[in-house]
Amino acid sequence: MAESMRKYKSLALFGGCHLKVNRCSDETSTICRPRRLGAPTRVRRLPEVWRNPERGRTMAVKALVVDDSSIMRKMVMRTLARSNLAEFDFLEAKDGVAALEVFQQNPIDVVFVDWNMPRMTGIEFVRAVRNIEKKHTPVVMITPEGTEDRISEAKDSARVDSYITKPFSPEDFSVGLKQLFSKLVA
């Protein structure tokens, strides 16, 4: 009996609890766990895809940049690289058809896409992505199309996460990205 008691006591202490022993043989003993005082602290962190949990440091974010203008693709990548919001690993595509191939062959964390492109428009590409993705991929639309009906169409029918109109300043871009990041964390 003493041996059993010692085992139970060890087990209770291992779990951060204490053992309350009832001396009466026909009543059970209980293991009591101390209650923590105060509400637990909520840790707001980026989704797992943005962090390497094993090494505890930020890993590169795989960003797909889609625009029929090579100059605009370079500008977007340069602005992102200078934003210091994350470390980016870029993939590019010049239209929606090429972008869909890249998306299907690579794990993409975020997409930056123009609207008007040959072969497949940006909005058609995003709708195609929504049909095949296993989990929601954040999409930022970057386009000179700034009318309300376009913005509504992008957000309602294609679930675009953020919308930046051209021309944009680096500050506009950072604000748009911060809005996107805050949605991902919330």
Added chain:
Amino acid sequence: MSPSEEHQDATLQHWEYVIEASVSVLQSMCDAAVTPCNAKSGGRSPDEDAVAAVISLVGDLEWSLWLEFPRQTAMGVARAFAGIEVPFESDEMGDATGELLNMIAGDVKTKLSRHGLMTTLSLPSVIRGRQLCILAQSDQPSEQSRLKLRWGEAWLGVATGLRVGDVREVGR
């Protein structure tokens, strides 16, 4: 006002939006002061290379916008826009010109929509050559403006098309 003058007045009623948009886009993307001038007060050098982009707005209005940069202006604008030297003969030069006009047209489209005029943008087409001349139909309303930038001059224009149902026979 004659019917043709009324038609011109109506279809080019918002021409000032094109000027405003071009000034705004070139200033913000190229960090350049832009001064619109009368197109007739300046002349193009006939032997100078130039690059031009053309884009259409279709819908409640039928507009073709164009933007033309002579060689020196194009080099300066592209360098300021892209942040790197862009050779005049390169694909990137056409890219830069087309993209700037794309932004101008997008801004014009947004402004027109606030007046209930809904339009769709085409993709820009880019032309490069010597003695470049953008032609507009003589019997259709059109407007042009000259822009002064620190690298040189540029030309901006709009030509209108016939609206659906508004067909005039040639010669009448």
